[in-house]
Amino acid sequence: MKKYELYRETELPITMLAAWDFFSNPTNLSKITPAEMDFKVVTSNLPQHIHNGLIIEYVVRPLAGVPLKWISQISSVNAPHSFVDEQLKGPYAYWHHEHTFEEKGGKVLMKDKVTYAVPFGVLGQLANKLVVRSKLEEIFNYRTKKILEFFKAD
Template structure:
């Protein structure tokens, strides 16, 4: 099992950071423009049972990725898990922790690549570097969107 974590201090109260993530178009806002990802659908908000579906492009090959929210504790956390996609397993924990007037936003992902230990050894560093790029972008977008709320 591989692990990834990105944490940032967002200069806004926890309620506003949570509300930002509840927006209907949040996936469009948080998807880096350089990534070959198409958002197909989002059903529900952050609550348990909500579904997000993406089409990823690996060269010319489309890959469907579907995630379902399995836990939700407003305004502190929610969890989504891959139910269809390229990973052997994928669990993404979104944590919102108050720090004074600000919020610590932490994304933690536990995942397994298809192909077992050899695939993880060969590709794990590359996958983590792609995740680091994506979550830096997401946290920067969140910070910028909420900068006037501190």
């Protein structure tokens, strides 16, 4: 299985606790996901903040409006510094997303490192080259834009 990485750094004009409060709330993911993906959290009674072992179910429409079930698990939490979510079921053969937060000169440096694999062997590698990678880049570019708008410095 060929694995790929996507990496982003975003400097946020907020405190570490404000960053953690927003990003550790599982319902906030829909606020930073492109509307055309029709991202919906299906899990009911979610806690206000993630914890180790939390399983979250979503429905998302990443391509051509086709609904896909995505189930992720929060596999590691080190509040307020980091957490990891991993796909249990969904469109990828493998998905491991590390979120880290570092205080830096009165701001927060947020880092996202996604390691992923596309199913279907060589066909999946071709799909990654033609569609998947650019779609992920587009989603993370959108996220960065929305996050910076949300936390715009006054």
